Amino acid sequence: MKKQSRSEARRAAFTQIFQMNMHKDDMSVIMDELLAAIPECEDNLGYIKSTVDGVRSHEEELEEIISANLRSGWTLSRISKASLAILKLAVYEMKYSEDVPPRVAINEAVELAKQYGADDDAKFVNGLLGSVYKTLEK
Numbered sequence: 001m002k003k004q005s006r007s008e009a010r011r012a013a014f015t016q017i018f019q020m021n022m023h024k025d026d027m028s029v030i031m032d033e034l035l036a037a038i039p040e041c042e043d044n045l046g047y048i049k050s051t052v053d054g055v056r057s058h059e060e061e062l063e064e065i066i067s068a069n070l071r072s073g074w075t076l077s078r079i080s081k082a083s084l085a086i087l088k089l090a091v092y093e094m095k096y097s098e099d100v101p102p103r104v105a106i107n108e109a110v111e112l113a114k115q116y117g118a119d120d121d122a123k124f125v126n127g128l129l130g131s132v133y134k135t136l137e138k
Contacts, residue, residue, distance in 0.1 A: 003040070003043055004038075004040040004041060004043040004044050006047070007108060007111070008040070008044075009041065009043070009044030009048055010051075010089070010108050010112070011112065012038060012041050013047070013048045013051040013052055013055075013089060014086060014089050014112050015034070016031070016048065016052045017052055017055050017056075017085045017088060018081065018082060020052065020055075027053075031048075031052075034048075051089065051093070054092050054096055055088050055089060058092060058095075058096070059088065062088045062092055062095075063076055065091050065095075065135075066079075066087050066088070066091060066132070068135070069128050069131040069135065070128070079124075080121065082117050082121070083113060083117050083124065086112045086113050086116070086121075087109065087128060089109065089112075090109035090129050090132075091129070093105035093108075094132065094133060094136055095136060102133050103133075106126065106129045106130065109125050109126075109129055110122050110125055110126045110129075112125075113126075
């Protein structure tokens, strides 16, 4: 079995965050399903679990940060579920993951948006996270 990259682990964390928002299921069940589907996630289980738990415990704050950086007239409900999960993951990493440089979090989020979002999602995610990055730098 090949070793899982951090990008692959981040993708797995994204799927968990996305599911968490859709189902509010017992996270241990979702985590077990993830491991059954992608056994190599075992390599990065610490990262995946701490990231998903971190997003969950800081969810309100992450949503406030995202909301504060939306263009006037926009609300969280206007953002696709996939993009919102990607944004929460990236903002969490930018603010709380000391081993993830903010630019890496942004680049990885843009890649996830290209893969899982609609046509303009990558551009939207990039712009919003650029704005978040500027506010977090202050």
